Amino acid sequence: MTFNTSVRYHDGQLFVDDVAAADMAQAVGTPVYVYSLKHVLAQYHALREAFAPLGAHIHYSAKANANLALLRALIGAGAGIDAVSGGEIYKALQAGADPRHVVFAGVGKTQAELRYALAQGVGWFNVENAAELDHIERIAAELGVRARAALRFNPDITANTHPNIATGHGGAKFGMPADAVRALLQARHRYAHVMLAGVHVHIGSQLGDTHATQAAVERALELIAPFEDVRTLNIGGGFPARYHAAQTELPSFQAFADALTPLLRGYEVLIEPGRSLVAEAGVLLTQVLYRKAQGGQHIVIVDASMTELLRPALYGARHEIVPVRASTAPVQLVQVVGPVCETTDTLGHDVPLSDDVREGDWLAVLTCGAYGMVMASNYNARPRPAEVVVSAAGDTWRVARPRETWEMLVAGEG
Numbered sequence: 383m384t385f386n387t388s389v390r391y392h393d394g395q396l397f398v399d400d401v402a403a404a405d406m407a408q409a410v411g412t413p414v415y416v417y418s419l420k421h422v423l424a425q426y427h428a429l430r431e432a433f434a435p436l437g438a439h440i441h442y443s444a445k446a447n448a449n450l451a452l453l454r455a456l457i458g459a460g461a462g463i464d465a466v467s468g469g470e471i472y473k474a475l476q477a478g479a480d481p482r483h484v485v486f487a488g489v490g491k492t493q494a495e496l497r498y499a500l501a502q503g504v505g506w507f508n509v510e511n512a513a514e515l516d517h518i519e520r521i522a523a524e525l526g527v528r529a530r531a532a533l534r535f536n537p538d539i540t541a542n543t544h545p546n547i548a549t550g551h552g553g554a555k556f557g558m559p560a561d562a563v564r565a566l567l568q569a570r571h572r573y574a575h576v577m578l579a580g581v582h583v584h585i586g587s588q589l590g591d592t593h594a595t596q597a598a599v600e601r602a603l604e605l606i607a608p609f610e611d612v613r614t615l616n617i618g619g620g621f622p623a624r625y626h627a628a629q630t631e632l633p634s635f636q637a638f639a640d641a642l643t644p645l646l647r648g649y650e651v652l653i654e655p656g657r658s659l660v661a662e663a664g665v666l667l668t669q670v671l672y673r674k675a676q677g678g679q680h681i682v683i684v685d686a687s688m689t690e691l692l693r694p695a696l697y698g699a700r701h702e703i704v705p706v707r708a709s710t711a712p713v714q715l716v717q718v719v720g721p722v723c724e725t726t727d728t729l730g731h732d733v734p735l736s737d738d739v740r741e742g743d744w745l746a747v748l749t750c751g752a753y754g755m756v757m758a759s760n761y762n763a764r765p766r767p768a769e770v771v772v773s774a775a776g777d778t779w780r781v782a783r784p785r786e787t788w789e790m791l792v793a794g795e796g
Contacts, residue, residue, distance in 0.1 A: 386662045388421040394708040399776030403706045407744045412669040413686035413767040419455045419774045421663035432639035436651045441485045443656030444470045446752040451771045451782040453477035464654040468495035497521050507531040508582040522575035532580035532616050533563045537598040567609050584618025592633050592641040616652035623661035625749045657752040664751025670743045680716040687720025688727045689764045692757040695726040706744035709736035
């Protein structure tokens with residue numbers, strides 16, 4: 383059985399590319415995140431090829447997964463970085479990013495972060511409100527630099543996605559309505575140290591179709607049409623990842639490109655993908671601690687939890703969970719739960735697992751390359767897990783970030 387181009391069963395064992403998941407779990411321990419660099423780079427090249435007719439600039443959205451090994455691989459392949467904090471800018475630069483190819487986004491940038499970004503020579507600012515633009519103008523004047531900015535436009539369009547990850551409707555905290563963007567563009571002569579060169583529009587993540595994105599782009603183009611010197615459009619990201627084998631209806635990179643290319647010819651186009659590049663490249667390996675039956679349910683308790691993977695507790699997100707060792711035993715529906723003292727610490731409801739899964743066996747939570755480790759916490763004083771990368775060739779692996787220790791939990795405390 384193959385889950386994607388990198389995660390599959392071979393001779394009854396789960397592999398990530400050409401490396402057995404059991405070998406990595408045995409060597410590093412669990413819980414552990416494993417990422418296929420081969421899959422990440424294949425996704426990047428597929429996106430770049432789809433939008434090649436526009437010559438689009440691709441900036442990987444580091445909030446999805448900011449592991450330095452992934453950042454270095456994508457930067458080495460030609461990607462810029464989309465950062466939403468000063469810390470993400472710092473990590474991008476540590477990974478070798480050219481600051482001119484870094485976009486600084488985020489709805490609540492602090493003045494300290496703005497100063498840092500300007501001092502580093504970050505190439506683009508996605509501006510969320512008029513006060514932020516005033517701060518950039520003042521700080522840029524103090525530093526004697528000139529910034530380049532896109533105004534984030536909220537098109538008041540509800541995307542076909544989970545409401546918790548929709549960002550383009552009128553009630554969202556993101557961006558500015560058309561009249562506010564228009565007023566700033568009309569007054570751009572007031573900003574001697576900021577070149578207002580474009581508009582940014584991003585309506586959400588895990589988009590279920592291309593229609594809302596197309597409508598948002600059309601509204602953005604209508605908005606900037608009167609301003610002949612504003613010819614850059616940052617269309618954000620939102621391209622979906624497949625969390626379940628049955629999700630065959632999700633639009634591809636090429637579907638988005640086909641819908642948007644006719645609209646965007648003649649414009650400079652920026653794209654900020656995150657989840658779509660890294661989600662399917664990652665798995666979370668975990669070990670079964672106990673198995674019990676109570677209240678009419680079969681419960682499998684594992685050593686991973688909401689502190690490693692928050693998405694199920696936060697969004698009600700569903701991930702496929704499979705055994706590392708395949709089995710032909712009868713399947714039953716189980717609740718896969720973690721050891722954290724919260725009822726919401728459930729990684730999977732009604733998961734079909736063979737009834738011979740026992741204590742000590744390993745399971746793999748699939749499609750965990752995005753919004754997994756970046757959301758991990760130390761709740762219940764749990765050290766954060768190790769991260770492993772399988773090489774771009776697919777045949778070797780290494781620890782990209784070691785597991786935290788108990789000593790690290792108290793380092794710096796008085």
